Amino acid sequence: MSNIIYPTTNFTATEQLTIDRGEGVYVYDSNGKQYLEGLAGLWCTSLGYGNRELIDTASEQMGKLAYSHMFGGKTHRVGQELAERLREMVPVENAKVFFGNSGSDANDTHIKLLHYYFAAIGKPQKRKIIARERSYHGVTVAAASLTGLPVNQTNFDLPVEALGILRTDAPHYYRGALPGESEAQFVERITNNLEQLILREAPETIAAFIAEPITGASGVIVPPAGYYEKVQAILNKYDILFWADEVITGFGRTGHDFGSTTVGIESPALMTLAKQLSSAYMPISASVIRGDLYEAMIEPSNKLGVFGHGYTYSGHPVACAVALKVMEIYQRDNIFERAAKMGDYLQRRLAEFRDHPLVGEVRGRGLIGAVELVADKATGKAFVDGSVGAFAQRACERHGLILRAVAGSSLAFCPPLIITEAQIDEMIEKFGKALADTQDFVSR
Numbered sequence: 001m002s003n004i005i006y007p008t009t010n011f012t013a014t015e016q017l018t019i020d021r022g023e024g025v026y027v028y029d030s031n032g033k034q035y036l037e038g039l040a041g042l043w044c045t046s047l048g049y050g051n052r053e054l055i056d057t058a059s060e061q062m063g064k065l066a067y068s069h070m071f072g073g074k075t076h077r078v079g080q081e082l083a084e085r086l087r088e089m090v091p092v093e094n095a096k097v098f099f100g101n102s103g104s105d106a107n108d109t110h111i112k113l114l115h116y117y118f119a120a121i122g123k124p125q126k127r128k129i130i131a132r133e134r135s136y137h138g139v140t141v142a143a144a145s146l147t148g149l150p151v152n153q154t155n156f157d158l159p160v161e162a163l164g165i166l167r168t169d170a171p172h173y174y175r176g177a178l179p180g181e182s183e184a185q186f187v188e189r190i191t192n193n194l195e196q197l198i199l200r201e202a203p204e205t206i207a208a209f210i211a212e213p214i215t216g217a218s219g220v221i222v223p224p225a226g227y228y229e230k231v232q233a234i235l236n237k238y239d240i241l242f243w244a245d246e247v248i249t250g251f252g253r254t255g256h257d258f259g260s261t262t263v264g265i266e267s268p269a270l271m272t273l274a275k276q277l278s279s280a281y282m283p284i285s286a287s288v289i290r291g292d293l294y295e296a297m298i299e300p301s302n303k304l305g306v307f308g309h310g311y312t313y314s315g316h317p318v319a320c321a322v323a324l325k326v327m328e329i330y331q332r333d334n335i336f337e338r339a340a341k342m343g344d345y346l347q348r349r350l351a352e353f354r355d356h357p358l359v360g361e362v363r364g365r366g367l368i369g370a371v372e373l374v375a376d377k378a379t380g381k382a383f384v385d386g387s388v389g390a391f392a393q394r395a396c397e398r399h400g401l402i403l404r405a406v407a408g409s410s411l412a413f414c415p416p417l418i419i420t421e422a423q424i425d426e427m428i429e430k431f432g433k434a435l436a437d438t439q440d441f442v443s444r
């Protein structure tokens with residue numbers, strides 16, 4: 001019996017797959033069995049495993065300056081350079097960057113930045129945040145309060161009431177539409193709900209609206225056309241900031257540089273980055289804000305005093321050096337353009353499963369997708385629990401493919417951005433076999 005407390009684990013579960021090493025898009029277990037990593041770890045190893053340039057960069061930076069920090073009048077070159085590089089890349093005007101260690105802590109940082117900013121401009125009551133159902137923003141106490149999944153809140157007394165998190169609809173047409181409702185009518189109804197929520201709560205008390213441009217961990221939800229256009233118009237009308245959580249969708253995942261670009265979100269005021277920021281070779285995140293928010297915060301006349309926040313490892317030089325190298329590789333090797341091409345191919349291949357009797361919906365954009373398994377194809381009736389999804393995930397593993405069952409019975413695909421067409425074919429073939437096994441299991 002292991003003495004480890006495994007995260008996000010049913011404490012009564014016993015099975016563990018021990019991953020030992022990785023190379024390219026493949027990982028190997030402790031018995032030497034090869035698996036195609038169809039989820040890039042946890043949606044993060046964009047450049048795959050064993051990248052020599054990243055390994056050498058980390059090692060050289062450790063040799064040169066293993067640790068320093070960016071507090072109280074100190075800074076370091078790689079941190080500065082990475083911030084500068086991100087500022088050039090992100091669609092946030094005059095971006096300013098605060099470094100952290102994970103997507104969750106970067107979202108916590110954003111909440112504090114929002115509180116501080118609105119206090120600085122004399123609107124301290126403007127601090128509620130609108131988050132959506134079926135969203136995932138992390139698991140720290142504050143980030144889990146933003147998250148719209150009961151599993152991350154039940155047992156923990158979340159959301160924290162004082163944070164004033166407001167909840168609005170997920171743009172999930174397949175699961176959220178009323179009978180007979182068209183996509184356009186669905187968008188009209190849920191954005192109208194959003195506006196009513198804002199009016200009920202009073203716009204002057206609401207700071208921001210947080211959204212994953214394409215929702216990842218809770219089922220890969222691609223909003224219907226027109227959704228973000230309407231949301232942005234409403235937020236602009238009531239002076240509420242758009243906060244894009246790009247922890248999964250950032251850096252070429254959805255067919256463009258950022259998910260915001262893919263879905264037409266214009267210049268978000270806040271953006272959260274992590275995961276592919278370093279291709280997961282080192283833990284690092286970035287809370288990015290619009291320059292004018294920062295300017296207001298540093299205005300001495302606001303008399304707020306120090307922004308009392310920061311982690312020991314904020315801007316860790318080894319993580320910064322690795323992330324900087326990742327940005328260089330993304331640009332030098334045209335990784336986003338390649339990923340966009342491979343993304344189109346993946347979506348075409350995934351679409352082949354649409355007619356399968358177990359498949360309710362195939363969703364995705366670029367190199368992220370999901371195949372949702374259902375109990376009844378005609379009505380879309382979901383399975384009563386996650387056991388079919390869990391079986392399918394294990395069946396994939398038996399065939400040498402790692403995927404993740406999310407939101408019950410959706411199998412999520414999110415391979416490294418360096419995947420080739422032949423490897424996508426291999427992934428699809430293995431998934432097809434696992435799906436056949438799953439059908440046998442369901443009809444038993």
Ligand code: PLP
Pocket residue numbers: 101102103104105107136137138139212216217245246247248274275
């Ligand atoms: N935000 C989004 C959209 C995520 O998908 C995740 C993690 O999957 C997080 C935040 C939290 O990031 P982390 O697990 O690094 O804390």
